[in-house]
Each structure stands twice: as C-alpha cells, then as structure tokens.
Amino acid sequence: MSEPLLRAANLVKEFAVRGNGLLGTAARFRAVDDVSLEVRTGETLALVGESGSGKSTTARLIARLIDTTSGTIEFAGREVHALTGRDLHAYRGEVQVVFQDPYSSLNPKHSVERIVTAPLVYQKRPVPGGARAFTKELMERVGLDPDHSARFPAQFSGGQAQRIGIARALAVSPRLIIADEAVSALDVSVQAQVVNLLRRLQDEEGFSYLFIAHDLAVVRQIATRVAVMNGGRIVETGDRDQVFGDPQDPYTRKLLAAVPRIRPEWDAARRRNERARTERQEAAT
C-alpha cells in the first residue's frame, strides 16, 4: 500500500443559511460533517453521492477553493490550511481541478495556447520549450489536433473542450487532479473516450485522482477505492470491488440497487452474437 498523498481528517464545512436560529443566532447548515479520507499516490479515490451529499463541497475544501470550518487537510505531509503566499501557490500547482462544464470553466476569449499555459504564467514559472511547442505537445497528449492551438473554446465540441480542461490541469504536472463530475455532461460515446484518456494519463504520469461523481457505473470503471457520501458524511469507504460487490452500508446498497442496468443475459447474448459475427467475417475473407 502506498503512502497517502492527501489526508483529510474530520473535515467540517458549515454555511450560514437565511433566517435566524433560536435566540438570534444565525442558522448554520452543515454541508460536510466530519469527513475523513485519504488519497494515495497513483490511485483514484472516487467520492460518490447524490445531490446535496456534500461531495462537491468536500472537493472544493481540498482544492482550497473555500475554507474549512474545522478539520485538517494534509498534502504530502504539510497542513494545507496553513499554507500562504509562495507555498499556497505551489499547492495550487500540485492540485488541479477539472470541472463538469468545460465551456464555463475555460475563458471563451482565450486561445487554447493561452488557456493551457495560464497556470504556469500565473505561477510565474517558465513555459518549457516555449508556449507554442508546449501547447502542441500537451494537446497531442490529450488527443487534440495540435494545429488547433490558436482556436477558441467555442470552436471545439464538448468532449474536445473537456480535453482542453484536462490539458490545462496537466500543464503544471500536478500530483493530484480533482475531477468534479468531469465526464457527467458528456454523451456516452464521448464519455467513454474521456474516461479512457483519464486512465491512460494516470498510467503514464502516476498522479492521483479524486474523482467526484454521481454515476456509479462510471465510477466503477475508474476508481481504485470508493467513498460513499450521504448527508455530508462518508457512510462507507473501501476498495472498488468490495464496495460494489459487497456493500456494507444500507445507503450504499440502496444506491447500487437503484442504478438502472442492462440485463446481464442480454449483454451475454450480445457478446455471443458479436463473436459469431466476427467468425463469419473471418470465414468470408
């Protein structure tokens, strides 16, 4: 078992909600309630749950996009909450986020080149090999045409735009990528391609994913371990096959039972027919 890259302990996030509580104290809503998790080097921890479960808030706490109410987040042995100035800058280079909607998370007025080099420019780091060559190489790695580096986000399809978001995350060679419903808005054929891409990049680079998703079937394809959230709490954590094959928590069981599924016997019949088709084709040639 590898060392945890990220360790969050007893995370709590409360938001003030409208209206007053008793005795004039502001009412608080606890979106994240005593959450502890670990992401190990090179693994994918999937954080799953339904809307309002607190999974995205947890991701935003870890990315330090918002501050915790209490609890600790350690990244590579350092307390994230205490980071300031240059160290916080460095942390933002180590942890990158890929969001659900590529169009709203990419500046529509910037070219691909400007978008993917922005994290380096922001960090006042040199762009290795120059912006043009660097961008082309990154685009190639995520399966985009490098000749399109001067184009704007609107000139790409949804799947391609999401690849730009992934390229931007890769630009700073992060150790952790937080994918917040990164493939949820994509058509199924495009989603499969982006899932395959995310897996290939991890194999090549060895970074970790914190993969936030509501779609359990997608999670099963990509996760090393799974943490299930409900009502701000983690109700179950375990290895992928254990959580899917032998869920312990009643909520996890309910969630898995609710996933619509194609009948396994239909899939089996399809594979038989597919084999027969291939054999016929081979016999014909």
Added chain:
Amino acid sequence: MSTPETTAPEPIAPDAGTAADRPLLRVRDLTVSFTTATGDVDVVKRLGFDLPRGGALGIVGESGSGKSMTSLAIMDLLPKGAKRTGSIELDGTELTGLRERQMQAVRGDRIAMVFQDPLSSLNPYYTVGTQIAEAYRAHRTGVTRRQARRIAIEAMERVHIQDAARRVDHYPHQFSGGMRQRVMIAMTLSMEPDLIIADEPTTALDVTVQAQILDLLAEIRRDTGAGLILITHDLAVVSEVADQIIVMRGGDLVEQGTAERIFCDPQADYTRMLLDAVPRIDDEIGQLRTITTEEDR
C-alpha cells in the same frame, strides 16, 4: 436538404384493419427542418414508426440525434422557424392537418408530455393543486373548481404523494425535484391520456429518485393502458422501460426493433458502439470500446 415549401402530407389510405389493431400512433416520413443562412438543415429525416396500443417505445440517441425534436414534432410544439412534413396519425386521426385549436384539445387530453425539468414546466406563482385542476378544467367543460380540486388530489394520491389533501395547496418550490416530477405526472394522469411522451423525465434526478419515477411510469402503463414514448440518452434506462426501441443519430433512424433484439443483436455499427461505450455496473471492467468519431484525430 428538404423541400423548400411545407407540402401537404400525402393522404393516408383508410386503414384496412379495425380500430382495435390499428396502432395508437403511426408516424410516416416525419421530417423536421430549420432554415439557416447556409440552407435548410434537417434535424429529423423521414422518420417512420408505429406505436401499438399500450406499447412502450424508447427513442435513444446522443445530443443532436433529433430525438427531442421528434417528440416536439408529434406535439406540434416545435420552436419557431422549424418546418414539419410527413404524417402523424393518432388512433386514425391525422394530426398534421389539425388547426391549433384542435391540436390544443389533443395535447394534454390525448397526448400528455412529461419534460426533463419539472420546475420550468410548473408556474411558481400557483399552487400545484390549482395547476393540475386548471389544466383539467381547460380540457373538460362543465367541471366545477371543487370537482377539479378533488381530481387533483386523487391524481396526486395515484402518484404516491403522501398527504395529498394538504400538499395540493403547496407551491412548486415546496417540493423536491422528484416530487415535482410526480406532480407533473399527476397532471398528465388526471387527463387519462392515450399516450404519454416522457422526454428525459429522470435525467435531472438522483439515481434513487429516478428508480422511483421509472417504477411509477411502469405502474401507470399497467393500470391505465396508456402508450408511452420515452426519449432518453440513457441506454440502461431505456432497457428497463421500453419494449420497442428506435436508435437515432443526426436526425436519422439508425436502427429499430424490440428491446431484446436491439440489446442482444444490434445490427448497426453505431448501436454496437453505443452499447460498448456504456459503463456497466455489474459487468467486466476494461477499456471502454470506442469508435473513431470527430473526437479522435
């Protein structure tokens, strides 16, 4: 490219069969096109299918497939600028020739529609009870407010909204997403339609709520015998609901058949690719197979 002018649909020869074996819905050569600066674009191309009485048809496709335009074309609710040609026959009545007034009587009364986002289909300023009751009264003459209110409560009970007699006076924002979708289904139910068109009815819902709504739609089909057209991008959802399936891509009908045939022995390359691309919750894990599309180089 479609014809520049909306042509009158070909007169359909009187059906040889009796009313009982006539399909509930018969669509022939349905084409929907938009005029753009660079010419006409067909978003649905000569689509044809039959929906038998009490049948459940799933129309599956990715974005841009034309599946939603098909449902809007049947309802005559296409956006401005869209042209519709072809024939749509409901229980022997040609719908494409109907005047707006006549079509209004068909909508809601005989064909009801459930949309993806119940919040945008409900008026935030009126209680759900008022909305169900007024929709009902708009289609049924001589119904008093009191009678319509009772029908609203009954419809809400039938979709398993607890405490319907009290909830009937609540506003849309006081319901969760799943409960709002139940309200929408209650509204369609109160009309006792022959056909329900559900366009991505569970896409915005959590998976546990989705399962409840799908069960509810199945229960309504069983109890009322209404036909169902389910428009969805989700192959697993359609596999659980539909007995007939149409696969669409770029406005074309790619493949059509029983659910079992489509899932067990898909003929079109595109259908096979789609089925390979769906991540499974209970099957082998491996590289998701993909075909080369514009996404690849």
